[in-house]
Amino acid sequence: MKIAYDHQTFTDQSYGGISRYYTILAGELLKQSQDVGVFAGIHRNNYVEDLPADVVRGYKLAKYPPKTGRIFQWLNHGISQAQMKLWQPDIIHETYYSTLPVLNTKAVRVTSVYDMIHELYRDQFPNRDRTTQWKKKTFSRVDHILSISHSTKKDLVELFGIAEDKISVVHLGVDLSVFQTEKSKLVINDKPYLLYVGSRGGYKNFAGFVKAFASSSQLKANFDIIAFGGGKLNSAEHSLIKQLDLDSTHVRQVSGDDQKLTQLYANATAFVFPSLYEGFGLPPLEAMAAGCPVVSSNASSMPEVVRNAGEYFDPNNIESIRTAIEQVVFSEDLRRNLITTGYENIKSFSWQKCTTETLEIYQKLTGKI
Numbered sequence: 001m002k003i004a005y006d007h008q009t010f011t012d013q014s015y016g017g018i019s020r021y022y023t024i025l026a027g028e029l030l031k032q033s034q035d036v037g038v039f040a041g042i043h044r045n046n047y048v049e050d051l052p053a054d055v056v057r058g059y060k061l062a063k064y065p066p067k068t069g070r071i072f073q074w075l076n077h078g079i080s081q082a083q084m085k086l087w088q089p090d091i092i093h094e095t096y097y098s099t100l101p102v103l104n105t106k107a108v109r110v111t112s113v114y115d116m117i118h119e120l121y122r123d124q125f126p127n128r129d130r131t132t133q134w135k136k137k138t139f140s141r142v143d144h145i146l147s148i149s150h151s152t153k154k155d156l157v158e159l160f161g162i163a164e165d166k167i168s169v170v171h172l173g174v175d176l177s178v179f180q181t182e183k184s185k186l187v188i189n190d191k192p193y194l195l196y197v198g199s200r201g202g203y204k205n206f207a208g209f210v211k212a213f214a215s216s217s218q219l220k221a222n223f224d225i226i227a228f229g230g231g232k233l234n235s236a237e238h239s240l241i242k243q244l245d246l247d248s249t250h251v252r253q254v255s256g257d258d259q260k261l262t263q264l265y266a267n268a269t270a271f272v273f274p275s276l277y278e279g280f281g282l283p284p285l286e287a288m289a290a291g292c293p294v295v296s297s298n299a300s301s302m303p304e305v306v307r308n309a310g311e312y313f314d315p316n317n318i319e320s321i322r323t324a325i326e327q328v329v330f331s332e333d334l335r336r337n338l339i340t341t342g343y344e345n346i347k348s349f350s351w352q353k354c355t356t357e358t359l360e361i362y363q364k365l366t367g368k369i
Helices: 008-010 017-030 069-087 129-139 152-162 206-214 217-222 233-242 259-268 283-289 302-305 319-329 332-348 353-366
Strands: 002-006 035-043 056-060 092-094 106-112 142-148 167-169 193-199 225-226 249-254 270-273 294-297 308-311
Touching: 002 017, 008 017, 008 035, 008 069, 008 308, 017 035, 017 353, 035 069, 035 092, 056 069, 092 152, 106 129, 129 152, 142 152, 142 353, 152 353, 167 319, 193 206, 193 259, 193 283, 206 217, 206 225, 206 233, 206 319, 217 319, 225 259, 249 294, 270 283, 270 319, 283 294, 283 302, 283 332, 294 302, 294 319, 308 319, 308 332, 319 332
Parallel strands: 002 035, 002 092, 035 056, 092 106, 106 142, 142 167, 193 225, 193 270, 225 249, 270 294, 294 308
Antiparallel strands: none
16 A cells, blocks of 8 residues: 655654654554655655655755745645655545645545644634644545544544544554663752653643642652753743742753653653643653653543553642642552553553554555555
């Protein structure tokens, strides 16, 4: 079967979860003897360099000139559409959402949907954001939609009125080879710490986590918070920390690669995931793979992903967050149990399983094996 991935996410992202998902998917499909083409155009993505050169149709720039991202989207759209028409794929997997016209082909069109943040948290995006309009156009054009969780499928049905039989759920995977490692003997922090990973604004509810931490004299006395990624703490975050009588030793931000993140997971007393909403939520699975106990919000897709391998809290309730964290960090037995159940849980979330289920959907849609 000939499977094509279009340019969109590879134009948008140098690094990022969506482009990483498609690159892993393409690589795993190659292992299953499928004919894969990544029509990346003049792209800036670093992950596609892991794929064989003859799979990637495109040319990589280190970066785009300032304010030219939209121009490259239009240019790459034309390039990839023409290349795919000549290649004649059986499947065209659109890697993001677009209102731009597509060339007529015999290929079955699919897309993947990751979350509904633009619809559920509209106030957290600028007025000029048109993602919802792009989604509507894409959903009307494609033959089938892959949703990364049952929670997101439910949102698709309710918010866009899409028929349930047009949507298939395929969970994402976690790369165990990256996140399963022995603990480093390096001193990562002077004091035991709670780990937070990723962007921190709005619905991510990092502020709620910090408030819960600050409300506990026991947590403040015994732990720090390390926030990995997401950029340096901004002025509003510094103000909040000061208002809560915390300081830079209590809450600090660090950056790094997957190796550093793995060591942070492996050495943390607990990983805290306070989000109000997630389409899926990979960090809890990464924490489980690294042997780190998970303390998680009970909202949206989190129970679907974390299952019985985490201690849950209501992310809208500061006392609930504080209590759940305290229960985990001050109980060696509970932490040990969460680590054990975490190792069992991640067995259900492999990229091999994700790829096999995706390929089965492709085969069903095309009638080809």
